[in-house]
Amino acid sequence: MNVRSQISMVFHLDKCIGCHTCSIACKNIWTDRKGTEYMWWNNVETKPGTGFPTAWEDQQKYRGGWELQDGKLRLRSTSKAKTITNIFHNPSMPSMDDYYEPWTYTYGDLFNAPEGADQPVARPISQVTGEYINIEAGPNWDDDLGGSPVYAESDPNLKNLTPDQREQLFAVERLVFFYFPRICNHCLNPSCVASCPSGALYKRGEDGIVLIDQKRCRGWRACVAACPYKKSFYNWSTGKSEKCVLCYPRLETGQAPACFHSCVGRIRYLGVLLYDADRIEEVAASPTDQLVDAHRSLVLNPRDPAVIAAALANGIHESVIESAQSSPVYKFVKEWKLALPPHIEFRTLPMLYYVPPMSPVMAHRDETTVGGVSEEFFHDIEDSRVPLQFLANLFGAGHQGKVLYALKKQKAIRTYRRAVTVGDIPMDVATAMLREADCSPEEAEAVYNLTSLCTFEERFVIPPMHREEAIEMMRDPLEHKGSTGFGFMESPRRGL
């Protein structure tokens, strides 16, 4: 057992209100520079929808992630043999057209236009060329277009849905959609890291954050092509690739990442997971229908004495183990099995999990209100407005079982809480539902608490990063304190 710790995340999709506060918080801190205007390290997509970059989930087109070939993991976009040719021209590289051309407006014209008969206007100009442009796509271009024939119907997750199921989704005037906020998943088997010809990408041993060494990146663009989530971006101005850094400077000082901190819906949870690094490859190569379980089995119980001993032996600090013991992520993923990894079939083993959304499921297509309690408690889930298969394509590698389990449990907990607080549902019905959903009343209360009443400290259990100890090994901490910065003092200027 090779125990490592990983800062992991859960997004509770039922709680996301699609306000994009997270995206803006991130943009203001990290990608407000030349060459990064088009990047959204955090973005919020409407599902069904095509997302950003357009149809990123379609790996026929983007060739991201891993695939199994004779039981062996292979990168779809590259290989050792192909690096040489891919370096001159990467055939799997998306271009700016797949994202959008960033623009601003000629605001100066509003003030400087000569006097005339018409009001002056600010025209859009490209932030790349400075020329006037016709805006054809933008960030979050299909926001809330749940029923649109152009965007929603092109969602790659609809591929194996029956016409009837599709109709469910797009019933006129009763459209249904939900939000899907995304950041880098800081995967355990990151394809971006594996693809980099320069070895510039790495996973931090202590906390698992995946970073790009800006000094070693040579702009070969392999990571952009290899990341199936398209969360590595090419800075067209500096000629370096960049990605979500999980706000590590904030984490190192005990603050939640900006997108987490600012989340209005409080949908985000962050905490440590301990996992067995020796099993990564084996798990990533599991058969598709076992991937979710295998991925979950990598996560170790932080209270198990054997795990604790192995963790200590691996140099994991006691305080990190303690932090892992109160991790909200551990509860959602391992204890309650409510949170599922997105597109686990890409085989990068993402460490950001999603609680699948209940609301669009409960809005049954034949009823106008949230589904009531009937003889078959859970019939409406299988007959829901958002077909189960659609959610299964997102969170279950196409297999419905795990998603159904999470939805049933959520529904049972809702019914149970309604029986407790409103009382219009008989308690025996509620407890019967809980039983059938593999949930005890205590667990239901715990889920309810962490979902609805959670405080800041409960949502973000940030482990101490102990950078100070590493610094002490190198130099006088007091001297260091006065001279810290981003690590190097060179301006990120484009070379000639």
Added chain:
Amino acid sequence: MTIPGPFILDQIFLVVFPYVSVIIFVLVSIRRYRREAFTFTSLSSQFLENQNHFWGLVPFHFGIITVLLGHLVGFLVPRELLAWNSHPIRLYILEGSALIAALLTLVGLTSILLRRLTDPKVRAVTSRADWVVLGSFVVQILSGLYVAVYHSWGSSWFAALAAPYLWSLVTLQPDISPVASLPWMVKVHMTSAWLMIAFAPFTRLVHILVVPNPYLWRKAQVVRWYTKWALRRGSA
């Protein structure tokens, strides 16, 4: 006062230039790597224009690498090369492939130039240094092709004449007599090559110095431990 004769010019272009260029190349590259490692990148523009990129960059790189390797072989093993060329068939095969590689480079360079000139997004990220690089490639490739076509069997006379000249530079006993009588176009080709070496470290050409070598034998995943790294640094 006499006007410097061709001999003096040859000395400047073929003896002074090489030494000055190589010194500039080494010193500036090291300094740039130490001070501005951030600027060592390919500055790829594939993200901004993804179609014509293929038709420019792929033929250009394959062509130029083959051509440069050819020069290198002539420099390293001139005798073996001459022996190979002693059979006309083998000479034709070698010269033919060299010519194809050179033409490939020309095709690539032409589409690179057209792309840079016509695509507004790519033009927006093109610096003056890029034009200097492209311009010198035009000179280099056109002069090289001219020599290949009009002063035939270059692979043989390169091994017989240019290789001794280059070795004389390497051994610090510069002797231009083997190349002194070569046609002026060959000298243009050589002089502009030395010039390119001199300004390469100021341009995007530095990406040649950082081609990805460890990739072929490293493990797929890379993990960096801050604490272990600090321990090593601390004890060092």
